[in-house]
Amino acid sequence: MATQSATAQPDAHRPTAATTHEVMIHAEGVTKTFGHGSSQITALDNVTVDIRKNEFFTLLGPSGCGKTTLLRLIAGFDLPDAGQILLDGQEIGHLPPYKRPVNTVFQSYALFPHMSVARNIGFGLEMQGRPKSEIKDATEEMLALVQMQHLAGRRTDQLSGGQQQRVALARALAPRPKVLLLDEPLSALDLKLRKEMQIELKRLQGETGITFVFVTHDQEEALTMSDRIAVMQAGSILQVGAPKEIYNNPARRFVADFIGDINILDGDLDAKGERVILPGGASIRALLPEGAARTGRVSVAIRPENMNLTAPDAPEAALTGRVTNIVYFGAGHNVHVALEGGGEVLVRRAQTDAQIGAHVGLSVPDAVQVLVD
Ligand SMILES: Nc1ncnc2c1ncn2[C@@H]1O[C@H](COP(=O)(O)OP(=O)(O)OP(=O)(O)O)[C@@H](O)[C@H]1O
Numbered sequence: 304m305a306t307q308s309a310t311a312q313p314d315a316h317r318p319t320a321a322t323t324h325e326v327m328i329h330a331e332g333v334t335k336t337f338g339h340g341s342s343q344i345t346a347l348d349n350v351t352v353d354i355r356k357n358e359f360f361t362l363l364g365p366s367g368c369g370k371t372t373l374l375r376l377i378a379g380f381d382l383p384d385a386g387q388i389l390l391d392g393q394e395i396g397h398l399p400p401y402k403r404p405v406n407t408v409f410q411s412y413a414l415f416p417h418m419s420v421a422r423n424i425g426f427g428l429e430m431q432g433r434p435k436s437e438i439k440d441a442t443e444e445m446l447a448l449v450q451m452q453h454l455a456g457r458r459t460d461q462l463s464g465g466q467q468q469r470v471a472l473a474r475a476l477a478p479r480p481k482v483l484l485l486d487e488p489l490s491a492l493d494l495k496l497r498k499e500m501q502i503e504l505k506r507l508q509g510e511t512g513i514t515f516v517f518v519t520h521d522q523e524e525a526l527t528m529s530d531r532i533a534v535m536q537a538g539s540i541l542q543v544g545a546p547k548e549i550y551n552n553p554a555r556r557f558v559a560d561f562i563g564d565i566n567i568l569d570g571d572l573d574a575k576g577e578r579v580i581l582p583g584g585a586s587i588r589a590l591l592p593e594g595a596a597r598t599g600r601v602s603v604a605i606r607p608e609n610m611n612l613t614a615p616d617a618p619e620a621a622l623t624g625r626v627t628n629i630v631y632f633g634a635g636h637n638v639h640v641a642l643e644g645g646g647e648v649l650v651r652r653a654q655t656d657a658q659i660g661a662h663v664g665l666s667v668p669d670a671v672q673v674l675v676d
């Protein structure tokens with residue numbers, strides 16, 4: 304430890320991949336357009352992002368936002384118009400797909416139907432001309448990893464959807480790529496199997512230590528599985544963060560709206576830009592993301608589970624209104640409240656004794672998230 308550089312902290316320990324967040328993929332100013340003239344589409348617009356070693360990283364966004372395009376550029380199936388992509392510190396722009404230490408699992412699995420499970424799994428290594436014994440060992444290891452040993456000899460057109468999914472994963476993992484790209488690999492599965500495979504994928508990522516870049520437009524899937532999520536819209540990455548960060552502190556209106564239910568209220572920042580005045584006059588500490596206005600009218604976001612119903616004259620009632628509807632959904636109740644002065648909010652409680660028509664107060668968190676448009 305004494306050999307650390309002079310600028311190191313006095314008690315600094317040797318950094319590890321986990322503490323230093325070593326970067327596996329660095330995309331810098333990546334732009335990709337399709338078509339020409341008036342029909343030109345900017346699929347990716349100046350995207351810069353770091354994906355760390357050994358992380359489960361998810362690209363989340365609506366259809367057409369550029370998720371597959373970004374994966375295809377990382378894999379080398381397409382080239383960017385501008386910008387560059389580094390993989391483990393190396394510029395990979397000149398490398399064809401098969402020379403990149405990257406493998407892809409497609410939504411369609413793309414297995415060879417006439418070949419056995421084992422042969423499918425070993426196929427990539429066979430193409431690389433690896434020795435037979437190595438292929439055999441790797442195939443056995445992968446069969447065990449995805450728990451498919453008992454089906455090694457079966458043709459893949461005689462497997463269930465979930466089993467095919469496992470073979471596709473094993474085949475992609477067998478050559479031990481540095482990065483595994485997964486483009487909506489679970490979308491063909493029914494809900495129960497999908498949930499099982501989510502846990503399975505997370506386990507595989509942990510056990511192999513391979514960096515996973517996972518694409519989905521399902522926000523719940525992204526929140527459950529990811530170490531970090533990049534929320535995309537119209538060719539741009541709007542926010543990158545851990546699931547809790549993205550959920551609790553969405554910086555942009557689109558991110559707040561896209562993930563879960565949320566109440567978006569108008570407010571006014573005070574002169575110092577520290578507190579926001581809600582419509583009823585309550586003053587709450589403001590959480591200001593980068594790029595937010597420091598004064599004037601703003602939008603603030605509050606999750607339904609972070610609000611509570613109170614008596615209208617209770618000191619903690621930041622807002623008041625009237626209950627318009629109560630919807631039971633199994634794990635709790637959604638209470639809809641029309642605010643005095645206009646607008647409606649949703650309050651989510653496990654239990655409630657609220658009555659439709661009742662005049663109520665609403666408590667809010669100590670600090671509220673201000674959104675950038
Ligand atoms: N080869 C292509 N030629 C022309 N336009 C393309 C091509 N590939 C993608 N696009 C366009 O680029 C944009 C981004 O497409 P992309 O496939 O990356 O979206 P996506 O986020 O993966 O969407 P989805 O969730 O529907 O798969 C879309 O507007 C799409 O129509």
Ligand SMILES: [Mg+2]
Nearest residue numbers: 370371372486
């Ligand atoms: Mg896609």
